[in-house]
Amino acid sequence: MTNPRYTPLALSLPATVPFVGPETQERQRGAPFVARLGANESVFGPSPRAIEAMAATDIWMYGDPENHDLRHALADHHGVSPENIVVGEGIDGLLGYLVRLLVGPGDAVVTSDGAYPTFNYHVVGFGGVLHKVPYRNDHEDPAALFDKAAEVAAKLIYLANPDNPMGSWHSGADIVEAMEALPQGCLLVLDEAYVECAPDGTAAPVSPNDPRVIRMRTFSKVYGMAGARVGYAIGAPGLIAAFNKVRNHFGMNRAAQAGALAALQDVVWLSQVQTQISAARERIAQIARENGLDPLPSATNFVAIDCGRDGTFAKAVLESLVDQGVFVRMPFAPPQNRCIRVSCGKAADLDAFAAALPKALEAAKA
Amino acid sequence: MTNPRYTPLALSLPATVPFVGPETQERQRGAPFVARLGANESVFGPSPRAIEAMAATDIWMYGDPENHDLRHALADHHGVSPENIVVGEGIDGLLGYLVRLLVGPGDAVVTSDGAYPTFNYHVVGFGGVLHKVPYRNDHEDPAALFDKAAEVAAKLIYLANPDNPMGSWHSGADIVEAMEALPQGCLLVLDEAYVECAPDGTAAPVSPNDPRVIRMRTFSKVYGMAGARVGYAIGAPGLIAAFNKVRNHFGMNRAAQAGALAALQDVVWLSQVQTQISAARERIAQIARENGLDPLPSATNFVAIDCGRDGTFAKAVLESLVDQGVFVRMPFAPPQNRCIRVSCGKAADLDAFAAALPKALEAAKA
Missing domain, CATH: 3.90.1150.10 (Aspartate Aminotransferase, domain 1)
Structure with missing residues (x-):
């Protein structure tokens, strides 16, 4: 054997x-x-309405593989098109799919030294090479990240705003301004997992159709549903559609879909x-x-x-x-x-x- | 841009x-x-006890990334070691991880013509080359699958028993006997998703430590929890441990973990x-x-x-x-x-x- x-x-x-x-x-x-x-x-x-929606779910049915209702509600919430939204098994799951779409053996990826380890796990898992820049005064340093990306011809950059583990943040306007220095053909993944508890103006005011950036959001943090595994990404339709090539189409828990929808509505x-x-x-x-x-x-x-x-x-x-x-x-x-x-x-x-x-x-x- | x-x-x-x-x-x-x-x-x-366990779950907490309690209960249930069990986001999720571990561009994989399309989706998604053998009298044909695997030097073979979409089945003893012809270094993935509603003797009586085969099971079918996304695989400890290199460690819904555990206990x-x-x-x-x-x-x-x-x-x-x-x-x-x-x-x-x-x-x- x-x-x-x-x-x-x-x-x-x-x-x-x-x-x-x-x-x-x-x-x-x-x-x-x-x-x-x-x-x-x-x-x-989570919202009691989310708990109620999860309990009312017929769990014998597979979840809707298109996440139609949640995706449309999120699009309305953000004032974007459903074609700008992909829903997945937490940001962790979506980061895995994103890395798989872009990163092969030897491909350069840039992140900060001490930033989210699960992103690094995915990059290494698909054979990518991580290049790290230091934090600057306990903040992630967009200019240094984008400089490094140009230097190593990175395909992908990870930037969390607000940051984990330091809790620091940049204004969304500053992020957008820094993006002027994004190298051609380099995608920025902007992890905004914590943005709902950040000051107004922290969310980056980028066009949903800007092909240079994909933003990650989650129901695991302020929405209180970490155990449900619901994340989503906002990005250009072409990139969002590419997730359909690799994602686990029937991977979403049906109760979680319903819970996230109810949570979103309980402002x-x-x-x-x-x-x-x-x-x-x-x-x-x-x-x-x-x-x-x-x-x-x-x-x-x-x-x-x-x-x-x-x-x-x-x-x-x-x-x-x-x-x-x-x-x-x-x-x-x-x-x-x-x-x-x-x-x-x-x-x-x-x-x-x-x-x-x-x-x-x-x-x-x- | x-x-x-x-x-x-x-x-x-x-x-x-x-x-x-x-x-x-x-x-x-x-x-x-x-x-x-x-x-x-x-x-x-699902069992009312599963529904109760899911409703009682504090969904604000991430699920246990080790799936410890469920894995141990499954090990007891099957009379195997917890090191023989990996839990994942349905069989679909586990098939994706398994293919990723084994199949790279150009690698040969064998399945039946008309068998589970999601397996094929994963194989193509990692660049593998599918080789298909016909059904034989509406049954999957283990001998033909294993012959083809030898012919093309396949790394992986997919065989569902009982079969979907035909509902046909082989006795587990026949599967084990046919496995004598499994080529060296070819892994058999035996999808037993429906085995709980098959006649006694359908589950293949293979050693959990046999490195030639990995068996897939699910809570989506007879256990009535398709929307929860809980599957598991039984295999040799080395192969099971390899899933830890690529799986989404925090990918399991916490309520689903608790529900599956309760469902397992409600005989x-x-x-x-x-x-x-x-x-x-x-x-x-x-x-x-x-x-x-x-x-x-x-x-x-x-x-x-x-x-x-x-x-x-x-x-x-x-x-x-x-x-x-x-x-x-x-x-x-x-x-x-x-x-x-x-x-x-x-x-x-x-x-x-x-x-x-x-x-x-x-x-x-x-």
Whole structure:
């Protein structure tokens, strides 16, 4: 008996995982977390109308492979055409399809050092070569990204605005202005997963038909439906249609389709969550300051907290928090890894964080 | 402005879809279907315990990327190790990952002419070359598949048992015996999506650690959860681990994970659905005979009905059924396309089919 004959690319891939899930950590520590503040989920949950729509779904039926109703509602919401919208299994799923469409072995791709690891996972998974530029003052640096793309003849650039893991942001107008320097034939994937909790003007005011850019949005963050796996992309019709060549047409959960549609229509709930996120950011910042730490400004549903020393120190803080039952994460790359990253939570979650942080700092200093 | 620079493979791909969904057809005809009997869904629905588990899920949390609880329950259920199980976004999703791991441009893959189009979609999507062998008396032909695989040095063979779209089956022992002729280094993907409604002895009694075969199972058919998107594969640990190199780790819907776990545990519901499927198959066969048509024996949750003439005639029958609000499908390739394929339904669904069929036959003959 012989083993399957994998492709050379598959053989070359590491068996790494972009993220270790909180459930894995809970199993390892033998106890559930007291506060789940590490994955930038929305503990405030989805609209009750979304919950109702999901419960009312006949799950014995496959979802509509065209995502017709959701795609049309999203088009109305954004004032674009349904031909500008593709719906997929979270931004993660859509990034995978996008990379597959553009990136083959040896193709150059540009991102920031410390930006979204799942994007990198897809690029490596299709044989692409990652070129990374540093953050600039804890912000992604569009000019540096676009310069690097010109230098290496990149096919694709990843830019998150607002940024994860730092929570920083640029105005949408600044992004559009910087795009003047986008090299010919280089596609910008603009990940706007957190844009619904950013200040007005953060969403990039680009034409939906601009072939230079594709924007990613999600129901996983402010809409509170991470477990449902619904993301979408806005882009030029030709690019959007190309997803039909590779996507898993029947990949969407039918209840998730209905839930996302209902969530989109509940603007009151969205607004209330935005208020709660804003208050939680303030509270996290206050807890940080009370412990002599420096919270970074955030346009997301989390706050990066500068622990004041290096990555080793921040990691020790994080590990003690996790030991105490407070699930948080931290940036991967220096110098951003001097921070821990804390998602917005309800009062009880943040109380748990407030209670655990002094002990964590003490432990890290020891 | 220039367009994105797609890979040569992506540029070469057709913009086809494996299947047109029933919702698309409903939009085209401007009315909902009276009976939804075309996608081999289970109109009997999932276990009430699955529905309860899905409703009780906190959808704001991402699903466990390891699918730990479901994977362990499946391992117990099959008497295998959790290292033998990978869970994914339906068999469709898992087939995509499997093809990606094995098939690159020009690699040979073998299937039957008229077998599952979504598998073909994935093979073409990764640049593989499909080699097809004919059905033999409306059955997939393992010996011919394995011979062809040897001839073309195939990396992968697709074989569904029971078969879709014909509903025919081989005993598992016969499959295992035929596997003696599997060429070295050729992986058999054995799609057992319908095996829970097949006679005892249909599931192939292969060792879970046999590196020559990977078996696909699903919660979309007899478990009644097509809209949830939960499939799994059973195979040798090395192959199962390889999925971690390419799969969308956070791709599973959290409610679907919980629902599948609950569904697996409700053996009473499963047994009741099996009984209903069996009765519905009988009823479909009876309706066929009453109209002078020949129902084929079925080990699935559908029945292929031989309409007695060629593909053009069967297509006319199908079109009239669809016009009358009865959603059914039909095989793609001759000579199987002399049939229409009718999924099991409740009494009202089959009443609608019974009422529509005589008119459809009349229309087709005209």
